[in-house]
Amino acid sequence: MTKISIVVPCFNQEEFIGETLESVLRQSYSDWECIVVNDGSTDGSEGIIQQYANKDSRFLPFTRANAGVAAARNFGFSQATGALFVPLDGDDKIHTDFLKLCAECFAEHPDTELVHCKTKRIGESNKIWRLPEYSYEKLLWQNMIVNTTMYRREGFFRIGGYSSEMIHGFEDWEFYVRLLSPQSKVRFVDAPLYLYRVKKSSRSTELVTSGKVEESQRLIFMRNRAKYEQFLDNPISVFGQRMKEFAPFYSSRYRRQVRYMHMAYAGVIVVLLAVGAFLLGHH
Numbered sequence: 001m002t003k004i005s006i007v008v009p010c011f012n013q014e015e016f017i018g019e020t021l022e023s024v025l026r027q028s029y030s031d032w033e034c035i036v037v038n039d040g041s042t043d044g045s046e047g048i049i050q051q052y053a054n055k056d057s058r059f060l061p062f063t064r065a066n067a068g069v070a071a072a073r074n075f076g077f078s079q080a081t082g083a084l085f086v087p088l089d090g091d092d093k094i095h096t097d098f099l100k101l102c103a104e105c106f107a108e109h110p111d112t113e114l115v116h117c118k119t120k121r122i123g124e125s126n127k128i129w130r131l132p133e134y135s136y137e138k139l140l141w142q143n144m145i146v147n148t149t150m151y152r153r154e155g156f157f158r159i160g161g162y163s164s165e166m167i168h169g170f171e172d173w174e175f176y177v178r179l180l181s182p183q184s185k186v187r188f189v190d191a192p193l194y195l196y197r198v199k200k201s202s203r204s205t206e207l208v209t210s211g212k213v214e215e216s217q218r219l220i221f222m223r224n225r226a227k228y229e230q231f232l233d234n235p236i237s238v239f240g241q242r243m244k245e246f247a248p249f250y251s252s253r254y255r256r257q258v259r260y261m262h263m264a265y266a267g268v269i270v271v272l273l274a275v276g277a278f279l280l281g282h283h
Contacts, residue, residue, distance in 0.1 A: 001031040002106065004099055005082030006149070007038045009072035010090035014043040016197065017090045021052045021059065022089070029099035035076040036090075040066025045090070053068070070162035071169040077156055086150050087172070093122070093195040094148065102150040104188040112177075113184045114151040120192035123199055128192055136182045140228060143173035145186075148194045155179050165219055165282050170214035172222045177227060 006024055010017050015038075023209060024034045036059060038050045053059040064075065073087050084106060088094060102115040119129040131144040138144065159178045162171050180186065221228055 001029075001274040002084055002103055002115070003082040004029070004032045004084045004086060004103060005077065005080035005153075006032060006086045006088055007035040007073050007076030008034060008070045008079065008088050008090050010036060010041060010045050010049065011038050011066060011069070011072075012041045012043045012045060014041070014045045014048065014090075018048050018052075020090050020093055021049070022095035024059075024270060025052065025056060025097075025214050026096050027099045028097050029103060032058060033080070033082060033101060035079050036061050037072040037076045038063040039069070039072040040064065041196050064179075068164065068167055069138045070166055072163045074161040074164070077161060079180050080153070080265065083153050084150050085153055085156050086148065091146060091197045091199070095191070095193040095195065097191075098193040100120065101103065101189050101191065101193060106152075108151070109185065109187060111185045112187050113155060113180065114145070114149055115176075116145050116149040117189035117193040118191055119194045119196050121196040121198045122195045123280075124199040129196060132144045134186055134188065136184065137181055139173075139176060140178065140231070143170070143176065145172075145176050147193055148196075151179065163219075163223060166216060167222070168216050170216040170220060174223060177220060177224050190269035217280060 008020060036062065038046050038049055053061045060079065062274045077085055084103065102117065105115045106112050121129055123125050132138060134144050162175050166174050
């Protein structure tokens, strides 16, 4: 059995960190260690983390000054002893069979560099997160791999981990751009094994509301300019090709939204007709 190292950065996640660590504790795959990095929390997170460390010696707690999620992950993985790495944020969860099914991909396909899976939203939303099908060429222009995946230890250290420059977000996207290549073997588990928490306020929403999206995108390009240069001789053609690839995804999502809207309208009309018939019958 291959040992798996999970790193959980936690900054003021008192409300959710217990659920996150419980989802790790309940894994059907037993050969794991979970390095929990308390990234300068000022709430009760540290106490909850320590409770799990006392409960199971596979939880390894560390506390350090706040330095951001990328630095916390890098620190955590620098302490890791496993051959396979999994990043997991302190407010998300993984299905009981996440480690088992992802590890099986590496065992069955030794050339695998990364495994990702279908994602279900929890919290403010309760839907499957529909993302475009992966290809490295598309990854350069839009991220379609979620934060919690499984990849090889040597890959992480080969590229130097996550970039601490990506302080506003998209650090996972930038990491995947460096980790992978057009030749990389990326496997997909078609089951909702990653549970991504949607909150009214999160790093993702703050990235948008603070206007830092373009800055983060520019950093991805600048840090990986050589990987993009092959496409810059004819950017119009590249843009057209990417539109063809992404349009079906967005078009299908739009059609679903319209269909749901029509169904909702139809439901309202049925209710109104029923109420009208009831009132007429009692006159």
